[in-house]
Amino acid sequence: xxxxxxxxxxxxxxxxxxxxxxxxxxxxxxxxxxxxxxxxxxxxxxxxxxxxxxxxxxxxxxxxxxxxxxxxxxxxxxxxxxxxxxxxxxxxxxxxxxxxxxxxxxxxxxxxxxxxxxxxxxxxxxxxxxxxxxxxxxxxxxxxxxxxxxxxxxxxxxxxxxxxxxxxxxxxxxxxxxxxxxxxxxxxxxxxxxxxxxxxxxxxxxxxxxxxxxxxxxxxxxxxxxxxxxxxxxxxxxxxxxxxxxxxxxxxxxxxxxxxxxxxxxxxxxxxxxxxxxxxxxxxxxxxxxxxxxxxxxxxxxxxxxxxxxxxxxxxxxxxxxxxxxxxxxxxxxxxxxxxxxxxxxxxxxxxxxxxxxxxxxxxxxxxxxxxxxxxxxxxxxxxxxxxxxxxxxxxxxxxxxxxxxxxxxxxxxxxxxxxxxxxxxxxxxxxx
Numbered sequence: 001x002x003x004x005x006x007x008x009x010x011x012x013x014x015x016x017x018x019x020x021x022x023x024x025x026x027x028x029x030x031x032x033x034x035x036x037x038x039x040x041x042x043x044x045x046x047x048x049x050x051x052x053x054x055x056x057x058x059x060x061x062x063x064x065x066x067x068x069x070x071x072x073x074x075x076x077x078x079x080x081x082x083x084x085x086x087x088x089x090x091x092x093x094x095x096x097x098x099x100x101x102x103x104x105x106x107x108x109x110x111x112x113x114x115x116x117x118x119x120x121x122x123x124x125x126x127x128x129x130x131x132x133x134x135x136x137x138x139x140x141x142x143x144x145x146x147x148x149x150x151x152x153x154x155x156x157x158x159x160x161x162x163x164x165x166x167x168x169x170x171x172x173x174x175x176x177x178x179x180x181x182x183x184x185x186x187x188x189x190x191x192x193x194x195x196x197x198x199x200x201x202x203x204x205x206x207x208x209x210x211x212x213x214x215x216x217x218x219x220x221x222x223x224x225x226x227x228x229x230x231x232x233x234x235x236x237x238x239x240x241x242x243x244x245x246x247x248x249x250x251x252x253x254x255x256x257x258x259x260x261x262x263x264x265x266x267x268x269x270x271x272x273x274x275x276x277x278x279x280x281x282x283x284x285x286x287x288x289x290x291x292x293x294x295x296x297x298x299x300x301x302x303x304x305x306x307x308x309x310x311x312x313x314x315x316x317x318x319x320x321x322x323x324x325x326x327x328x329x330x331x332x333x334x335x336x337x338x339x340x341x342x343x344x345x346x347x348x349x350x351x352x353x354x355x356x357x358x359x360x361x362x363x364x365x366x367x368x369x370x371x372x373x374x375x376x377x378x379x380x381x382x383x384x385x386x387x388x389x390x391x392x393x394x395x396x397x398x399x400x401x402x403x404x405x406x407x408x409x410x411x412x413x414x415x416x417x418x419x420x421x422x423x424x425x426x427x428x429x430x431x432x433x
Contacts, residue, residue, distance in 0.1 A: 031322050031331040038321030038361075039314060048274060050100040051310070052281050053205040058103035059302030060201065063294055064194065067112050074121075076114035076168065080161075087117040088124040088156045096205070097362065098398040099313055101125035103305045106405050115406070116164025119414060120156045122402070127152040127393040131211070131222070135368050136388065143433060144381060148388045151425050155389060159417045167410055189247060197243050203236035208277060230273045237262075237280060248295055250287060258283035309401050316397025320361050342374065345382040345430030347423070353383035354422040357391030358399075358415060367392050382430020390422035 022028050072078060073086050101122060109118040133152075137145025189197075210229040213222055225232065241259060244250040261283060266276035288299035325331035341352045362370070371384050394415060403411040 027332065031325070034325040034329055034331045035318050035321035037329075038326050039317045041326065042314075042317045042361075046097070046099065047310075048278055048281070049208050050096065050205070051103070051306075051313075053201060053208065054096070054100045054103040055302045055305045055309075056281075056284070056298075057198065057201045057205065058107035058305045059298050059300075060198065061104070061107035061111065062301040062305075063298045064189075064197070065111065070108060070111040070113050074108060074113035074117040076116075076164070078114065078117070083114060083117040084120050084157050084160060087113075087120040087160065088128065088153065090121060090124075096125050096129075096209075098126045098393055098395045099361075099401075100205075102309055102313075102398065102401045102405075106305060106309065106401075109405060114164060115167055115410070116160035118160075119163045120160030122414075123159055123393050123418070124152070124156040127389065128156060129392065132368065132392065139368050139372055140375070140384070144385055144388070144429075147385050147425075147429050151385065151389050151422075152393075155393075155418070155421055159414065159421065162417060163410065163414060166413060193243075193247055196239075197247070200236050200240040200243060204233055204240070207232045207236065233277075234266075240284075244287065244295075248291075249293070250291065250295070254287050254290065258287060308404065312400040312404060313397045316395070316400045317361060320359065320396045324360055338374075342379045342383040342387075345380045345427060347427065349380055349383045350386045350423045350426035350430070351419070353379075353387040353426065354390040354419045357387035357422070358394040358419055359396050360391060361395040361397060362392050380430055381433040382426040382428075384426075385429045386422040386426030389425055390418050394418055 074083050104125070105118060105122040108121060109115075113121075128149075133145055133149045136148050207225070207229050210226050212226055213220070238259070241255045245252055245255055258280070262276050262280045265279045266273065269275040285299060288295045321331060323331050323333050325335070329335075338352075338356055342349050342356075357367075367388060371379070371387060374387075375381075375384055399411060399415060402414065406414075
């Protein structure tokens, strides 16, 4: 009966929304447009390059990483120093946004990782982004760059420890319940082979999303890597193909045919590397689907993560766009409200910056130019740091997915800890800066 009442309430809410929404209002029309534009941008810029590789990595974790190994290094009973070190470092290496980290977090959590280390991994991926921290120091100043680095590292560990302390007993029950996977039976390869296997996929994820430098005349290593990002990505893809042949027993002709097709598409659409990347993902899926071994399980696990996460992400992006709009545009909430509420170093300014940052969606590295504009409009240094510590690690789409994985109570606690700690850190930094 309770379930039916929830369904009825949902129907009534949608009906009332559709019945009373003032569609003739230019403000509402613009907000709907911004919502769709943000979702379109997200689909074009993040789904194929960020989420698809992340889904394949998460699927591989579920099939080829043993639950025993996850419990050994990240489980609730693992050595705490080792667990949090592994979680924070492995998350930081990825340098992904708040949405791309979700399939990976879901994978290790459902494999039995302790809640604390899993949360540390969840926060560290988007927050302890070495490249973003360097960019912050270069553009916004050394002090705020250093404060962001120290704050993010401390946050990942402290928030993880607090979450483990609060919900440790619940997590132990979850960890003791075996997941629906036979990864323990599948993990017969040496550790170094698994390391190379996952490194090939992580390399594809990182270099396919390597950001363009702000200065076209930039001659740093960052800029040189960007120029050759697709050649490097192709190199990691070739490594993955060799791994499939020699370590997974895939027929040579399947990998060779896929390589020829991808190369052909790449040459035909030389100005659109995304086309070759997409065909590569399709070819990999076809290879896995044609196998009768654990490779088919890898594809099934990847698809399971996609079904779980993608709908919630798109709903979250739509709502975020409706309320906040895109960068440089506004939704239902006027951008002037945000700009006027983050001046000075008051408790309200820091809290508002933390909350606003937590609900906004930041693609990797975009938070720095956004903050540059806000600081130019009068934003205080404390609120700027608060937004840097809360924004990249959280977003509305991110929260919706986390809730589906760990539940409402834990999600509210996690988000609250990030917001409160970011607010306090901003006030302290603003006082001394």
